[in-house]
Amino acid sequence: MHFDFSRILQGPYISWLLDGLQVSLLLFGFAWVIAFSLAVVLTLVRLTEIRPLVFLVAAYVEIGRSVPLLIQVFFWYFAASSLLPHAVDRAITRIDPEFIYAGIAFGLGMAAYLSEVLRSGIRSIPHTQIEAGRALGFGWLATMRLVVLPQAFRATVPPLLNYTLMLFKNTSVALAIGVKELTYQTRLIENTTFATFEIFALTTLIYLTGSLLLTVTGELLERHWNRQVSGT
Amino acid sequence: MIELSHVDKFFGSVQVLHDISGRVNKGEVVVLCGPSGSGKSTLIRTINRLEGISGGQIKVNGQDIHDASVNVDALRMRTGFVFQQFNLFPHLSVIDNITLAPRKLRKIPRDAAEHRAMELLERVGLGEKARVFPGQLSGGQSQRVAIARSLAMDPEVMLFDEPTSALDPEMVNEVLAVMTDLAASDMTMICVTHEMGFAQRVADTVWFLIDGRIVYQGSEVGFFGGCDDPRVKRFLNQLQP
Amino acid sequence: MIEIIREYWLLLLIGQYPHGPLGGLAGTMILALLCLVLAFPVSLMLALGRLSAHRLFRGPAMVISYVMRGTPFIMVIFWSYYIVPLIIGRPVSAFWVMVVALVLYESAYLGEVIRAGIVALPRGQSEAAQALGFSRGRTMRLIVLPQALFNAFPAIVSQFVSIIKETSLGVVIGVHEFTYAANQVNGIELVKPVAVYSILAITFFILCFSFTSAARWLEARVTAQRTEQLA
Numbered sequence A: 001m002h003f004d005f006s007r008i009l010q011g012p013y014i015s016w017l018l019d020g021l022q023v024s025l026l027l028f029g030f031a032w033v034i035a036f037s038l039a040v041v042l043t044l045v046r047l048t049e050i051r052p053l054v055f056l057v058a059a060y061v062e063i064g065r066s067v068p069l070l071i072q073v074f075f076w077y078f079a080a081s082s083l084l085p086h087a088v089d090r091a092i093t094r095i096d097p098e099f100i101y102a103g104i105a106f107g108l109g110m111a112a113y114l115s116e117v118l119r120s121g122i123r124s125i126p127h128t129q130i131e132a133g134r135a136l137g138f139g140w141l142a143t144m145r146l147v148v149l150p151q152a153f154r155a156t157v158p159p160l161l162n163y164t165l166m167l168f169k170n171t172s173v174a175l176a177i178g179v180k181e182l183t184y185q186t187r188l189i190e191n192t193t194f195a196t197f198e199i200f201a202l203t204t205l206i207y208l209t210g211s212l213l214l215t216v217t218g219e220l221l222e223r224h225w226n227r228q229v230s231g232t
Numbered sequence B: 001m002i003e004l005s006h007v008d009k010f011f012g013s014v015q016v017l018h019d020i021s022g023r024v025n026k027g028e029v030v031v032l033c034g035p036s037g038s039g040k041s042t043l044i045r046t047i048n049r050l051e052g053i054s055g056g057q058i059k060v061n062g063q064d065i066h067d068a069s070v071n072v073d074a075l076r077m078r079t080g081f082v083f084q085q086f087n088l089f090p091h092l093s094v095i096d097n098i099t100l101a102p103r104k105l106r107k108i109p110r111d112a113a114e115h116r117a118m119e120l121l122e123r124v125g126l127g128e129k130a131r132v133f134p135g136q137l138s139g140g141q142s143q144r145v146a147i148a149r150s151l152a153m154d155p156e157v158m159l160f161d162e163p164t165s166a167l168d169p170e171m172v173n174e175v176l177a178v179m180t181d182l183a184a185s186d187m188t189m190i191c192v193t194h195e196m197g198f199a200q201r202v203a204d205t206v207w208f209l210i211d212g213r214i215v216y217q218g219s220e221v222g223f224f225g226g227c228d229d230p231r232v233k234r235f236l237n238q239l240q241p
Numbered sequence C: 001m002i003e004i005i006r007e008y009w010l011l012l013l014i015g016q017y018p019h020g021p022l023g024g025l026a027g028t029m030i031l032a033l034l035c036l037v038l039a040f041p042v043s044l045m046l047a048l049g050r051l052s053a054h055r056l057f058r059g060p061a062m063v064i065s066y067v068m069r070g071t072p073f074i075m076v077i078f079w080s081y082y083i084v085p086l087i088i089g090r091p092v093s094a095f096w097v098m099v100v101a102l103v104l105y106e107s108a109y110l111g112e113v114i115r116a117g118i119v120a121l122p123r124g125q126s127e128a129a130q131a132l133g134f135s136r137g138r139t140m141r142l143i144v145l146p147q148a149l150f151n152a153f154p155a156i157v158s159q160f161v162s163i164i165k166e167t168s169l170g171v172v173i174g175v176h177e178f179t180y181a182a183n184q185v186n187g188i189e190l191v192k193p194v195a196v197y198s199i200l201a202i203t204f205f206i207l208c209f210s211f212t213s214a215a216r217w218l219e220a221r222v223t224a225q226r227t228e229q230l231a
Helices: A013-047 A051-066 A069-083 A086-095 A097-123 A127-136 A140-177 A182-193 A196-230 B040-047 B072-078 B094-105 B110-123 B139-151 B169-184 B196-202 B220-224 B230-239 C002-014 C024-051 C055-070 C073-088 C094-120 C123-132 C136-173 C178-189 C193-230
Strands: B002-011 B014-024 B029-033 B055-060 B079-082 B157-161 B188-192 B205-210 B213-219
Touching: A013 A051, A013 A097, A013 A140, A013 A182, A013 A196, A051 A097, A051 C193, A069 A086, A069 A097, A069 A140, A069 C136, A069 C178, A069 C193, A086 A097, A097 A140, A127 A140, A140 A182, A140 A196, A140 C073, A140 C136, A182 A196, A182 C073, A196 C055, A196 C073, B002 B040, B014 B040, B014 B055, B014 B213, B029 B040, B029 B196, B040 B055, B040 B157, B040 B188, B040 B205, B072 B079, B072 B094, B072 C123, B079 B139, B079 C123, B094 B110, B094 B139, B094 C123, B094 C136, B110 B139, B139 B157, B139 B169, B139 C123, B169 B188, B169 B196, B196 B220, B205 B220, B205 B230, B213 B220, B213 B230, C002 C024, C002 C178, C002 C193, C024 C055, C024 C094, C024 C136, C024 C178, C055 C094, C073 C094, C073 C136, C094 C136, C123 C136, C136 C178, C136 C193, C178 C193
Parallel strands: B029 B188, B029 B205, B079 B157, B157 B188
Antiparallel strands: B002 B014, B002 B055, B205 B213
């Protein structure tokens, strides 16, 4: 059993791989923006405490977290495309339907997780903090902005990074509908060169590097904030 | 039977015990007291090696307990330790808490172990609580079970780390009563405690620590009855209501 | 949608059995349960490894844990598809490749759940056991693990929900489970994707939401019992 990395390092294969990486990163970014924006909206709706709206948000979150991401992708790509207004579907089909529907599926799916993170973060701030802010004379919005949200933010960043990592890894699921992301390209290269171990190892390394970057960022941030809090 | 020679202990760069020396004879009751942060809890935890030491020597029955040939588990089977937070095992009933170590470590058969456990439970006044679970006991009851649990291993010395500090005031006396009874039965005891009434009545010797150093080490009478050291006086005055 | 269920319910439930391997929803659940049962001892070893005092155990356990949690599950599936026949020496069915992949991947996450449970137990418990003379190993076995696993049980159920969801990726290597069956139905019907994939989504929702609700209820029960114990 010998490994020969030169089989994949020559020829067009590395550029194929980098194309795939680019698609993965674009898909990740696209989905994350949708997910985070929607999560913020969902959290704000939840905060209004209007019963039917809160219930809808809760239902959305439960569905988003219970249905596997792959099935959500299938649903959007195969089914929802026929539910959308015809013009929209046609426009999407002309650009890149696989990429766009996968991105929408990931974005809407991850929004469910992210909104829970935001909600826990805000709930973790004891009510006494709000009382303290109001007692000083700050209005509701100012109290939120100056007292609650900065603290909530610190509580949310670790799980937020965790789910961001999850989204990054889950972009690989898009290969099931033919999106030419990193794992798809990996398989393509493998089928062409039969250098299975070498290309799998390289791709795994790329994913691990991304994971490591996110994890290390999280830990550095936590350490920085802990230092701020304890005053060392 | 327990000898400390020039014991030092560091936590990182902070020295919490300075040159501690002392002797505890068989049957003696020693009280360790002092203000918060004086190192008394740390000191008692070094005796059964729940904490290590950075310098000096501790001997139990003439044997250096940090010697490589010493089995730390065997050492701990001979020393009973009662924690401030009782630390009963919540997933086991009271009698199982008491019989676990004798059965598993000394291989005593269940019947014999339970018989002895019931004796001990009667002795601490909780005979009817044998099948109950720790979650259903009060603090005072839990601590008495913890004492019974330690006694079940027939230790040579009983170590108490602030046994009543976590208890509501009305339950302190039931635990002190058990400890007084134990002292009267000639058990060698070392107690870290703030209960000065108990110390005065039951202790033979007092070790008084400030900032990890022994400031007074002598008879209980000398400590309570007219020590000239201003630090001792200040400490005793603070304790009077 | 009702017609589709009435027409294809057998296929969706148990796949092409007996004219093919057992699949459908039954296939999904069997995969998930097999994974949980087989991964549990592995995750226990990983958790204990990460908490070990010896670097010989701690290092590899940490590496395995980080690598599995940092790699997309699809890559783990592809790795297994490639390596398992190599190790066994002959071709392996997609089902068993999937089992291996699931066990490898999920034991890392399950290991973290167990580790968290152990770490959350008050230190006084292991100190009390050691003060009685129990060695580290026996303390873990008799005092720490029984309590830690009980406290972690709701989180384990949550992880089981993740396992159920991950089985759906088996469709990528042709494993006969629920998603595969749904794709087959869609391939036959062709003009009713909304109905087919809605059934797929709704079934998973009912399945996973039930388990998640059970986990939440268990969590409340466990927390109540713990606060009673610590009081």
